[in-house]
Amino acid sequence: MASLVGVFASSHAPLMARAWESVDALRRDQVTATFTELAARLRAARPDVLVVVSPDHWVNFFLDNLPSVCIGVGETHQGPPEPWLRHLPYTSIAGHPEFALHLARSALEEGFEPSLSHHLELDHGFVIPLWKMGIDPLPPLVPIVVNTIEPPLPSLGRCLAWGDLVRTAIERHPGDLRVAILATGGVSHSIGEPDMGRIDEAFDRECFEHLRASDRERLLAFLEQRLEAAGNGAAEMRNWLVAHGAAQGKEFELIGYHPCREWYVGCGFAAWNLDGR
């Protein structure tokens, strides 16, 4: 049986790549320390496969065809297309088609209908956290694209259920695979909207408290009530819900929270301590 060996979450603010120095040195050092800690935990988990849950920022999908959830089942994925990420060491990224297809089959058996892609381009949402963590080479990646960009979005409850499903798929996998999950995006931010640049720190901190308390109904109720007002980028907390579901809500630990107005994002970083540390 495969095992879930680590569950993590990280913001993926593009300006961490495009305008790193717009934030003062003290906070940059704090963010770097957070990424270093996250990287240490990811490395300690020694994953054979890393499932990364992120949105697609208009790279693979458009209004012509906009899946709610898409699993990347390819042997390889293409690195980020953004010109300002060309210097990243991720031109071609290995996939894990065997586990990805197992996940897809498990989903279909359980009443989920994901789209599948045999060739995804993984944009900044997928790669910025890995790059900032200094993960090179990458373990084989299985991307799960969740539409958190263009409404209507998948429901919050469904995203949590997707987490349950990912966990079930791992438990059903017959091989001796170590699987980790990284959810990216969030916390509060607003892009291309009238309140662009606004960060809702109160929301972010309450959100962390609900994740820590691990009462699913209250967490969902809180998010139903408050998520939309926290900015369109806060919709990416759906990805954190996938992680939270996969971890069965165990031992959420906030590794770092850095609200950086210069990057427009309340940057949050977390791990779920599966062994109850």
Place this chain on the structure above:
Amino acid sequence: MRDYWLSKLFFDLQTPAAAAEYRENRDRVLDRYPLLKPEVRSAVVREDVAALTGRVNPYLLRFYFFAIGKSEDWFLERIRKTGSAAQDGVARG
């Protein structure tokens, strides 16, 4: 409601070569989108952020003005005004 052809234009301009051509000859590129509604094309030409808001995904809207060379401050000033305009509209009922 999203405007498909406006969205398609902004989506296509994510290719650096397409954006470069657009900056060089906007009308030639716009002519390739004959189904773009005249009032929408006019708003594009006027660089009217308020008129384009809501017709296209906010991420693509922000990207478009970045691609045509507008500064972040230029965009922020205009997008934030669309919020106050909307609030004014609500206040006036």
